[in-house]
Amino acid sequence: MPGVSEILRAPLAAFRSLRLALLGGVVAMSACERTQDSSGAPDRPIGADHARTSDQGEPRTAPLRIVSLSPAITTTIEHLGAGDRIVGRSPWCRTSGSAAVTWDGASVDAERLVALAPSHILLQRTVAVGPQEEIRRLAAGRPWKVHDWRLDRLDEVRMMIEGVASELGLADSDRAMALLERFDRACVRDEAIAAMGPALLLFGADPPMAFGPGSYVDDLWLSLGGENVVTRGAYPELSVEETRRLDPRWVVVIGSEALAARVATLPIRALREGRVLVVSDPGLLEPGAGVIDAVESLRHEVSQRVSTAQGQVAP
Numbered sequence: 001m002p003g004v005s006e007i008l009r010a011p012l013a014a015f016r017s018l019r020l021a022l023l024g025g026v027v028a029m030s031a032c033e034r035t036q037d038s039s040g041a042p043d044r045p046i047g048a049d050h051a052r053t054s055d056q057g058e059p060r061t062a063p064l065r066i067v068s069l070s071p072a073i074t075t076t077i078e079h080l081g082a083g084d085r086i087v088g089r090s091p092w093c094r095t096s097g098s099a100a101v102t103w104d105g106a107s108v109d110a111e112r113l114v115a116l117a118p119s120h121i122l123l124q125r126t127v128a129v130g131p132q133e134e135i136r137r138l139a140a141g142r143p144w145k146v147h148d149w150r151l152d153r154l155d156e157v158r159m160m161i162e163g164v165a166s167e168l169g170l171a172d173s174d175r176a177m178a179l180l181e182r183f184d185r186a187c188v189r190d191e192a193i194a195a196m197g198p199a200l201l202l203f204g205a206d207p208p209m210a211f212g213p214g215s216y217v218d219d220l221w222l223s224l225g226g227e228n229v230v231t232r233g234a235y236p237e238l239s240v241e242e243t244r245r246l247d248p249r250w251v252v253v254i255g256s257e258a259l260a261a262r263v264a265t266l267p268i269r270a271l272r273e274g275r276v277l278v279v280s281d282p283g284l285l286e287p288g289a290g291v292i293d294a295v296e297s298l299r300h301e302v303s304q305r306v307s308t309a310q311g312q313v314a315p
Contacts, residue, residue: 008162023126029227057083063090064168065117068093069103069131072151072288072292077122079289083174085168087116094290108134115141120167123148152234153285154219158183179289189222194225197249200270201228204286205253205262208238217254219284220295226250243268250306251276277305 068074074093077083080289085093086212088102091247102113108131113121121135123149124300131149137299139146149160162212165176201221211217214234220227229246230236238246244267251270260278264271283290 003053006315008220013181038262040043049215051192055138056113063119065119066168067099067102067113067116067118067121069135070122070151070288072157072286072290073124073160074288075283075286076161076289078094079169079179079292080165080170080173082168082170088113088118089120103131108138110134110138113138117145120144121146121163122167125150136148152214152216152289154187154216154223157216157287157291160287182292187220188226189223190299190302191225192306194300196306198227198229198300199252200230200243200248200268201248201252201254202248202263203235203253203259204237205266206260208240208263208266210236210238211254212236216291217284224295224298249275253278256280277301 016124035043049213064082064085065087066077066082066085068086068213069079069088069091071090072091074086074095077086078095083095086093086099088098089095089099090103090105091101093099100112100116102109102116106311113135121139121144123130123132123135123146125132133179136146138144145167150156151160158180161176161180162171163199165171165173167180168177194229199221201217203209203211210230212228212230212235218228218230218234229248230238246268248270251263251266251268253263253276255278257280258279259278264276270276278300279294279298281290281294283292283294284298
């Protein structure tokens with residue numbers, strides 16, 4: 001399992017043109033294996049599986065076979081209840097299945113991808129060099145539906161959730177509608193967060209790296225009523241001296257306790273005075289449906305930790 005900053009840099013690489021990571025070994029497959037679901041899931045349809053036509057011209061239903069090359073999209077598919085239809089993924093994807101890895105961050109495993117015979121390939125759009133062009137070239141002449149989403153901003157995250165549900169034929173399902181309702185509720189103002197005052201949102205320590213304007217976490221923090229001391233760049237790398245000059249009222253560490261321990265060495269008054277909040281839910285590092293659970297955890301942590309530290313009663 002990569003460290004928190006590595007987990008973050010992989011997804012961020014995809015949506016901020018930094019570096020999206022991935023990888024998987026090549027496994028040879030015979031012709032008879034080319035129609036087998038490598039995830040181990042039964043070859044059965046769920047939701048509104050895509051339709052094909054038999055040799056006799058009669059319609060038949062083929063099961064969803066999803067390749068997701070974005071951790072955020074994979075988590076969203078899991079939340080929509082279609083996780084057992086994922087047959088291909090990236091190594092960063094948190095999935096309950098055993099789907100094959102089909103992209104290593106540099107090249108697509110074309111042989112494996114063709115063998116998986118996907119119905120859908122879902123991607124995270126980036127201005128950096130990614131797998132989109134190679135995927136679309138491979139998809140030409142094949143019955144693969146390829147779709148990608150940009151996930152830099154919070155509204156783009158919501159549109160992706162809607163889009164994935166639509167692509168998979170689940171847009172009208174109770175689960176999809178409930179998921180979008182939870183997303184909207186997760187983004188409403190929180191008075192305890194608003195009361196925190198200026199905060200520094202860090203996801204890296206060596207060097208310090210923060211969420212700033214133009215990032216989905218900054219959008220989310222502002223929608224919750226928070227204030228961000230960083231005013232430049234979506235994911236700026238800060239100098240140690242700059243973290244001191246920013247002098248935030250609170251430091252919010254988005255990552256593990258190990259990351260928090262490294263952040264603790266920074267010369268920030270809030271750290272010395274114990275005003276630090278650690279948000280370890282990995283969902284906040286992925287711009288997808290996992291954000292919902294992460295925000296719910298964040299609200300709970302704020303009500304327990306921040307309100308007590310500031311002598312306030314949590315709402």
